[in-house]
Amino acid sequence: MNRLRRALAAAxxxxxxxxxxxxxxxxxxxxxxxxxxDALKHLGVSGxxxxxxxxxxxxxxxxNGAVVPIEISSAVAGTNALIVVIEKNPFPLTAxxxxxxxxxxxxxxxxxMGETSDVRVLAEAGGKHYFATHEVKVTIGGxxx
Amino acid sequence: xxGPMKMRANLGAGFTDVRVLMTHPMxxxxxxxxxxxxxxxxxxxxxxxxxxxxxxxxxxISQAVSRNPVFSFRLKGGAKGDKIEVSWLDNHxxxxxxxTAIA
Numbered sequence: 001m002n003r004l005r006r007a008l009a010a011a012x013x014x015x016x017x018x019x020x021x022x023x024x025x026x027x028x029x030x031x032x033x034x035x036x037x038d039a040l041k042h043l044g045v046s047g048x049x050x051x052x053x054x055x056x057x058x059x060x061x062x063x064n065g066a067v068v069p070i071e072i073s074s075a076v077a078g079t080n081a082l083i084v085v086i087e088k089n090p091f092p093l094t095a096x097x098x099x100x101x102x103x104x105x106x107x108x109x110x111x112x113m114g115e116t117s118d119v120r121v122l123a124e125a126g127g128k129h130y131f132a133t134h135e136v137k138v139t140i141g142g143x144x145x
Numbered sequence: 146x147x148g149p150m151k152m153r154a155n156l157g158a159g160f161t162d163v164r165v166l167m168t169h170p171m172x173x174x175x176x177x178x179x180x181x182x183x184x185x186x187x188x189x190x191x192x193x194x195x196x197x198x199x200x201x202x203x204x205x206i207s208q209a210v211s212r213n214p215v216f217s218f219r220l221k222g223g224a225k226g227d228k229i230e231v232s233w234l235d236n237h238x239x240x241x242x243x244x245t246a247i248a
Contacts, residue, residue, distance in 0.1 A: 026190040031207050067211045086209060090175065095206040103194070103201040104160055108217035112173070112209045142211075 031093050036085050036120065039093035043083065045122060051076060051130035054123045058134050065113040066142030072107055074123035074130070079105040081124035088117035112142040150243040154229045161223030161247055163194065165231045166215045173208040191234040194218055197227055223247050 030042035040046075057071040072082055082105055084094040089112075099105050105123065113119075116138050122131045152165040167189065174186035186208060194202035202218055220229075225247055232242035 025203075026205050031205070071217075089209055090173075091207055091209065093207055094209040095204060097202060097204040100201050100203075102196055102199065102221055104219040104221055106217075106219040107204075108215075110211035110215060112171075112211055 027093075027096070030096075031091060033093060034091065036087050036092045039085060039091075040083075040122075043093070043096065045083070045124075045129050048122055048129035048131045051123070051132065054121055054130050054132035056119060056121050056132050056134040058119055058136055060135070061137045061139065062113060063139045064142060065115070065138040065140055067110045068113050068136055068138070068142070069108070069110050070119060072121045074105040074125070076123045076125045076130050078125040079123045081105075082107060083122040083124070084109075084111070085120040085122070086111060086113055086117055087120060089114050113138045114141045150231070150241055152229070152231060152243045152245045154223075154227075154245055154247045156223060156225065156247060157219070159222065161220040161227070161229075163218045163220060163229055163231070164215070165218075165243065166213065167233060167241070168213055169233075169235065171208060171210055171212045171214065186236060189214065189233045189235045192216070193230075193232050194220075195230040195232075196220060196223070198230075 030039050033039035033042055053075040055073045062068040080099055082097045085092045086094050094111055097107050113136060118133045118135050120131055120133045122129050150167050154161055154163045169189050170187055172184050172187040176184050178184050188208040189206060192204040193200055201220060227247045228244055230244040234240045
């Protein structure tokens with residue numbers, strides 16, 4: 001009887017833990033950070049090196065900050081993640097993409113920019129970080145409304 | 146709320162080009178409605194891309210991704226008929242998914 005109860009309790013805990021784990025896969029501290037430095041600290045990034053192998057293709061001037069197209073990729077061997085930081089946004093960390101076997105470190109997406117800012121892209125490879133920046137001048141911001 | 150998704154996956158030169166469109170308001174929590182009240186945050190937080198059931202890309206995104214997000218990804222190699230699945234999870238716990246075969 002005791003064993004049965006313990007087994008039931010364990011099953012219940014597992015059942016509860018599974019959805020919690022699924023939701024926890026979002027780095028609240030990093031995404032909630034208000035400065036690029038804090039965001040990167042919460043992602044465990046320290047001492048990134050500038051690299052010409054990290055590519056950012058984005059407009060120099062964006063008339064509408066609500067939709068700024070950016071294309072990011074990395075030619076650094078063994079890149080397993082790309083991180084996008086929009087330095088002057090209220091919450092600078094915009095995205096982190098983790099690439100497993102079978103995917104190339106390439107993403108095209110549209111982002112919102114509150115004002116003219118550097119867009120910083122970091123590539124993670126072998127536990128090290130490499131970055132590039134690209135300034136986008138924003139005519140009308142896209143965060144408020 | 147969670148509207149339809151659209152996706153196409155085409156073979157390129159040595160890679161597969163995946164383009165996916167999601168219907169989502171991506172509210173930042175900073176925008177005001179017509180009555181001047183702040184619209185609460187509502188945005189996609191997690192994305193997963195799978196090929197034939199195997200996860201190849203996992204992403205965490207913020208409210209700074211534009212409304213009705215569009216993403217392009219590139220997968221190594223690929224063959225016609227391979228199944229690509231993309232799913233998302235937002236801060237309300239809502240999810241949506243779409244599956245297509247490489248054309």
